[in-house]
Amino acid sequence: MANTELQMGHSSGRSTDNALSRDVSFSILSNQRRRYVLHHLKRVGEPTPIRNLAEQVAAWENGCGIEELTYKQRKRVYTSLHQTHLPKLDSHGIVEYERGRGVATLTERAADLDIYLQVVGRNDISWSQYYLGLASVSLAVLAAAGLGLPPFTFVADLTYATVIAVTLLISAAIHACHLRRMHLGSTEVPAELTTGRNGLLTRLLGAR
Structure with a gap:
């Protein structure tokens, strides 16, 4: 056959x-x-x-x-x-x-073609830029706390680490939900139509 x-x-x-x-x-x-x-x-x-x-x-x-x-x-x-x-x-x-x-x-x-469209509005940032910014801020805060710079010494290092971990977890969950919505056929209307006239198709990424 x-x-x-x-x-x-x-x-x-x-x-x-x-x-x-x-x-x-x-x-x-x-x-x-x-x-x-x-x-x-x-x-x-x-x-x-x-x-x-x-x-x-x-x-x-x-x-x-x-x-x-x-x-x-x-x-x-x-x-x-x-x-x-x-x-x-x-x-x-x-x-x-x-x-x-x-x-x-x-x-x-x-x-x-398990493809999703990453659509970024004209005034928005991409997820890669968001994660880069989050990582940069997190490292800066941890470095300041490690050097004993006020006011970062008023909070325990473990608290900073916990906040960063929770923020990353929430961000990843939101990102995962967003990507599921962007897959072709997963929504009633194509996802790229929901970004409005200012939406910019920035990438076509293959999941495979």
Whole structure:
């Protein structure tokens, strides 16, 4: 059975590599429309007609409800998905696109794209910057306490260490919850849409 599936995938032009390379993953996810497609298919979890898929993607792109879309907006996305994006996803085995039926299905290989988007607002800082700042302040406080500089001598070193540890634990918990929300398909609306017009897509990071 495995050999037959490999032969079928090869004859249809699909990649037969065991795992998607980082370059391929970044190439696929560098396009917003493809991210929306993957988000919707993962959220729905079942074969989806391209018409329904195009309507949802168009609604997200235009910031409106499906019922508010114009014919031109629907048609533009439909054509793009049919001619470009779904065939590309199909060629890498991430989506099975049945052109005749006009149906797209997310495959198990999509698990290779266990990707989250780290979106940073224009006036916000990234988590890496936050942890760097937290570590710098913590080291400065511990150094001052170790040198006996007032007012840091008024509190025991163990208290400082406890406060730092608790702060780090809370920060890590919040960060973990934030990352879960940023995974494609984990929320009703793509996470990058919730950052507003000033949101900046700063990184695409692979969990694998």
